[in-house]
Amino acid sequence: MVSQMLKWRKERGLREMLEQQFPQELTLAGAGFVYETDKFGNRTMYLRAAMCKNCSELKAALKDFLAYQVYKLDDPSEGTTYSIIMDLTGATLTNYDIDLMMYIVSLLKDYFPVNLDYFLAINFPWILSAAWSLIKRLIPAEKRDAVQFISSDKIFDFVDKENCPDFLGGTCTRPYSYINQEAPTTIEYLTQQKQQPPNSKPISKKRLRDILNLFCDVLPKDHIAKLQVQIENYNEESYNDDTNNNNNSNNNNNNNSEEDLKPTKRQEEKAKTKRVK
Structure with missing residues (x-):
């Protein structure tokens, strides 16, 4: 155990x-x-x-x-x-x-x-x-x-x-609700590619709005307004372009790796010479 x-x-x-x-x-x-x-x-x-x-x-x-x-x-x-x-x-x-x-x-x-x-x-x-x-x-x-x-x-x-x-009903004044400024907001978290499964479709603005509505009763109004702005600035097409670029980059890296493994013409000629000897 x-x-x-x-x-x-x-x-x-x-x-x-x-x-x-x-x-x-x-x-x-x-x-x-x-x-x-x-x-x-x-x-x-x-x-x-x-x-x-x-x-x-x-x-x-x-x-x-x-x-x-x-x-x-x-x-x-x-x-x-x-x-x-x-x-x-x-x-x-x-x-x-x-x-x-x-x-x-x-x-x-x-x-x-x-x-x-x-x-x-x-x-x-x-x-x-x-x-x-x-x-x-x-x-x-x-x-x-x-x-x-x-x-x-x-x-x-x-x-x-x-x-x-x-x-x-307690009187303790130690804060338990705060913002970690180094952390992403929920909108940033959900739209970061590294948080999404490979080749997944981007989350839609409509779904982001639905998620935000879930939290409207537990978050300050000014923070809700900040998240609403982030949703409106979110570009699903840009997400797709970035994802495709990353996939193409990965494919190119894989192709380059395969090419690197192939012997050059000079290496092949040297190998033939050794076999003749």
């Missing part, structure tokens, strides 16, 4: 990951972040379901972002145990992604299984009862007690008010 865990971490490149690899909006929305310690000295990570949108184009980035955050949290040099607090207050059907929830369980169970002290689910909605029945089967029996369901008014049984973020 340990070898599998270490292999996965290496394959994901968690040690080399940087926050600026991910779209700015993940930190701006405060979807998931490491925060102050709880009453038991555990480091904490907060997940906010209402800030996570069910968007297929961003799901891989969100999964990597969560793995990156848990990897930082699991650093043994910072302490021995941690807790994860998931706030489901205000979440709607656009936030419920059973695949993502199962990924989080798998992440903690298979790849970070040792140091988790407890997992809090705050204001868990009845609509997810069936999903929980499915997810519960993935959790080893001896670990199920670590998952606790509470209402938001019970949070101070676990976290001191001065260490708790404001959206749960």
